[in-house]
Amino acid sequence: MRNRIWRLAWSSMLAALLCLGAGIPTQAVFAQAAEAAISAMQTSDTIAVSGHTSSDDARPVPLLITDSQGQIIYAQEVAGGGKSFSFELGAPDWTATGTAHATLYSAQQATASFSIVEAKPPIKTKLEIVTSITGVDKEVILAQKTVHMKDGASAYDLLKYICGENDIPYEIVDADGDGHDVYVKSINDLAEFDKGAGSGWIYLVNGEQPPMPIDRYKLDNKDIVTFVYTTDFGNSEGGSTTAGELTSLYRTSANAELDKAMSQIGFSTKPEELVDIIDNLLISLAEYPAEKQKTYVRDVALVLQAAYEKAGMVKKDDLQTKPVGDTLAEELTDRMAKDLFADQRDVKERLTDRMANWTLYKGLLNELKPTLVIPMSDKKNYHTWQLSIAPNAWQTVRKENARISVMKPGWRTDLVPSSDGGEEGKQLLFIAKRYDDNVQTSQLSTLSSDIIPLSDLYRVSLNPSAAATIEMRWEKNTAVDSESIPVLFSREKDTNPWTVQPILVKNEPQDVTAKLRAGGELFFASVPLASFDDVVKLPASYQWAKEAIGKLATIGVIHGRSETQFDWHALLKRSEALALVSRVMQDGHTANLPASFGALDQPISRAEFAYALAQAAGESKVGNEAAPNPIRDQASIPSWAQSSITAVVERGWMKGRTDGRFDPLAPLTRAEAAAALYRMLQE
Structure with missing residues (x-):
């Protein structure tokens, strides 16, 4: 899809410029204009391009390659200022043969013409493959050996062959029964999940885990293929893969259908595949009783988000990569971002149509991020x-x-x-x-x-x-x-x-x-966890403060009066309150009090503390808006604190008294301050 977008975008923007190159003689293989130069030629299976921009080019310079029919087969920007460039690319399978043109739109345009011919596939004989099977704790199930497979064989064909030849039982899951997108459930009676949630079978080719199901990987001559039982989603054995990234980050309930859907999402490459995976999952869950289906709503939400994010996942080879020492620098361009968001919208629209009759789950589409x-x-x-x-x-x-x-x-x-x-x-x-x-x-x-x-x-x-x-x-x-x-x-x-x-x-x-x-x-x-003697002995009516005091003291937000005493019932001074609120704000906001506040060394009131919290968090503006929930002593709340108390009560940061009063003018205790800050930080 993105290739098509590239071609349309560049065609509309550079149509006039392309016309200028129409008269270039086809026999030329190198052309130079002013200081800019470009050359291009087809090798056995790639197109090699090199050259440099003009020293007059202050900005990056567009480089465009078109085939004999004017189709754009490659486009990018190269650094201006006389910088050199050199790269190779593979021509898309729809590329027309004949005379192609590589054009550098420098201050002085430079174009190189070259021929594209249809590559003749090399004649292959039988493939020579080195393979082995390794179980838990590197147990050798099949020692490394060399086997010969037919050209075009998949890694799944290899597994069937070596297990059959060595009497090793195995089991695969083929959901659609069509022989595609299968995954290995067990080998030698060792099954997925036998050793924990992250356990199962993966396959490695030349030390890397391919980002595709086992039946879709076509073997190459001299491949080293290892079937490995992993206990940590393949992290230790095969490095990162798309499937591993998704599987290890979305924690769904223990359910075979959910696990299967998540694995398939990791391997999918097309929007329609993602939609089919979700559809098949919902059909499978529909077989459960209605009450049990409800228990999987959260899990379906996670799977939907995973599918949505897969549509917005950058392919590793699409990122512009530049090694610098021991740093690998990559760039996300605006074109890539817009294309990926378009892909996500496409998937969401397809899911909306497909899930129209799934009453229990269709509302989850509104929650996709x-x-x-x-x-x-x-x-x-x-x-x-x-x-x-x-x-x-x-x-x-x-x-x-x-x-x-x-x-x-x-x-x-x-x-x-x-x-x-x-x-x-x-x-x-x-x-x-x-x-x-x-x-x-x-x-x-x-x-x-x-x-x-x-x-x-x-x-x-x-x-x-x-x-x-x-x-x-x-x-x-x-x-x-x-x-x-x-x-x-x-x-x-x-x-x-x-x-x-x-x-x-x-x-x-x-x-x-x-x-x-x-x-x-x-x-x-x-x-x-920090502990204080007086907090351990908190009366029953103050147990609500115990967790807040312990955790906030551990992360350094609040401190005890001594190593053993927190002094929870003591009143909090205004200066202490402002320091506490400012300490938990990471975005540079600081706590303030209304202009009419009293001395800093005096106890802070509940209304003043609400004001300081709301102002620091940007939750309200000073005004006379009353809290929507009825407060029995609403009339006693100062006008400057109305909107602040509304904000902190709505967010649940501060609570009223048991009789429904907010008690705005009462002094605040250290326990109450800890509880309010704890609730705010929990968000």
Whole structure:
């Protein structure tokens, strides 16, 4: 689809320029105009293009390749200012043979003409394949051996052959019974999920996991094919794949139909395939009783979002890639972003039509979040990965009310545009660096022994940092015990001490998630929950404050009066309250009080604290709007606090008394402040 869009877009924009090249003699293989030059020729199976732009070119220069029928087979921009370029490309299968033209629209146009002939496929004999089967803990089920297969054989043909020759039982799942899109359920009586949720069979070709079902991979001569049983979605054995990224990040209930749908989404390549997968899933779930179907609504929502995001997933080969030292730099262009959003809209429209009669699930389509998914490179030679998002591409993301999600198996980091969105016309630069095991051990050696790392150590940065909120979902490498909580440690550079971010980290069965506004060196860890003697002995009527005090003290938002006493019933001073509220705001907002407030060393009232919370969070403007829920003592609320109390009550940050009063003029206790801040941070 994107090839077609490229051809239409460039045709309309450059039709007049193309006409200028019509008189170029076909025998010329090299042409030069002023300082710009370009050459092109067809090799055995690629087109090689090289040259340089003019020193007068201040901007990137369009480069266009058309076949003998005027069809655009390739288009890109190359750097101006006399810069050289050189690349090879494969011609699309619809390319017409005959005289083709490569045109560089420099300050002085340069064109090279060359011939495209139909490549003759090489004559192949039988394929020589090296293969093996490995079970749990590297158990050898079939030792490595060389076999011969017919040309055109698939990896599935290979599996059938070696299992049949060696009396190894196996089982596959073929949902449609057509022999396509099958997956391996078991080999040698070792089945998927036997060793946990992430266990099952994968296949590797030359050490990499192909992004397609086993029956769709066609073998090449000298391929090394290994069938491997994995216990972590293939992360340890095969590096990242599209299927692995999706499977490891969307946590659905244990259900064979859901697992199958998620796996198929990972391997799908067309909008109609995604829609068929959803349709087949809903048909399968419809066989359950009505009450049981309702229990899978959340899971269907996750599968729908996965399918929607797959439609917006950049193919790794589509990104413009440039290695720089140990950094792999890639760029997302505006054209790519617009094409992917168009693909997502197409899938949503198809799903809307297909799900019109699915009353239980069709409303979930309104909850789909537009997301561009960028697979993070898994090339082992590069420790740092850099994504440049073109200015117009970022503006497109903002206009679509969307986000960009950087993914690899077990690791997802979303960039959610902030209200200001960054500077107009400036690119967004996201960098992620994973430190190797030796560096991590050294960097974390200064931490106390009761701090247990839950994730790898990364440096994550965003420039400009104000452009987006960073939302992280990283897979845990160990569980968090009941006496601890997960926290996010950070520091700006390796010479700084580690500090705990004043944010609540969400602890899920397999992942930890958090949001922050600034990057740095980051890792998640499990730390013991803070405890105070007087909080342990809280009266029954104050148990609501226990969790808030413990967790906020652990992440450094609040502090006890001493190591053993929190002094929960003490009144909070205005100066203490302003410091607390400002501490939890990551976006630069600070807490303020109305102009008529009293001395800072005096207790803050409940109305003043509501005002400080609402103003810092940008939740209200000063005014006389009353809270929609009836408050018995509404008349006693000062006019300057009306809209603030409305905001904090609606959001659930502050609660009224048991008798329905807000009690605005009453002084606020340290326990009440902790509970209000905790509820705010939970959002």
